[in-house]
Amino acid sequence: SVQTDEPNLFGTTIVEVPKELPKVSMLNSCLKKLKFHLASSDMVVKERTTTTAITEGTWGFEHTKACFRDDIIPFVKSLKELFTSFDQRLIDEVTEVQNIFTQMELAVEQHCEEKTKVQIKIENVLQENDRLLTRALSVEIVNIVVHENMKSVCLNVTACACCVINESELKTDFLNNECYDTLLQKYHTLEKHCITLEVNNQLNTEIFQRDTWSSQESVLTFAELFEINNLKAQAQAKDTMILKLKEKLNSLNGDVKDRYVK
Template sequence: FDQSLIDEVSEVQKIFKQMEMAVEQKCAAKTEFQSKMESVFKENDRLLKHALGVDIVNIVVKDCHCISLELNNQLNMEIFQRDNVSSSESAPTFAKLFETNELKAQIQEKDTVIMKLKENIKSLRADDKERKVESKVEDIETQNL
């Protein structure tokens, strides 16, 4: 009877030791798993911080680009408005253009009249010279007679 009890206790101790070893292995595996999880969490945090940093840099760069575009647009608008104001101020009105064209036409008419008068004067001078020559010829002829 004792031997059987001893065998049974030995068997229970053997099973207990096996269970204890299994628990220790599980604890070691759990510790290793927790360590790996901690490492993964740290890497995840590092990647998140890096991604946030990249996002912040991109936002700043895009804001700077946006501000640059807005300033360029504002400058173009000011130039456009200034050009419109100066071109509308310097551009003659329809009435001024009409008056200018009318004055040009009058000048052209006066030029034409002056040219015709000059031609008439030239013609008259030529006629006058011919008359003088004819008159002198007549005077000479009358003197010779």
């Protein structure tokens, strides 16, 4: 018998299956013995029933008794033992074959169970991969939204900085009274724009903090923490720029009032 080549993944006992079925050599030997005894009996009967034996008067009572004692009774006894041995060996071989088939069925059932367990493990791994992929996509979407919000804030601050008029140009325009109304209108527009920009920046900061708190359920990587710190630094820089713009606007407003009084 040989052991199956597949590894034992779950600690179960591997059933040993014979390589081949047993041969019927014992049955053949019994049949040969039976043929030999039958041939011997046939020779005895022919010898005892010949014409010479009958005419010689050998078929008396003593002769018949001796024939039964020496030939027939041992032959019948030997024949009975032979048939008994033949039946027993036949039963043993049939039982052995049945045991072999039982072991083969157990081995097949065992491999089917192991195959089912492996398939279940594969399905669990695939489901875990899908869950991790969904989680990674969610984090990526949050990062994209935060990046776009900060990019929008940067663009608004840049536009605000471009709209600020240089102080020297403003003083030059003060010399022309016709430009005063236009300058005053630009000042009010710029002031409203800065207020709107400050409100938008505050809203974006709150949204960013809320998204950061909601994403704290998942474990952040070092790269994600580094990106969040960079975004916070950029937001703080934009707040500083807005404060400087407000201070400059207040300074320009004071200059405009002084010019207007003069």
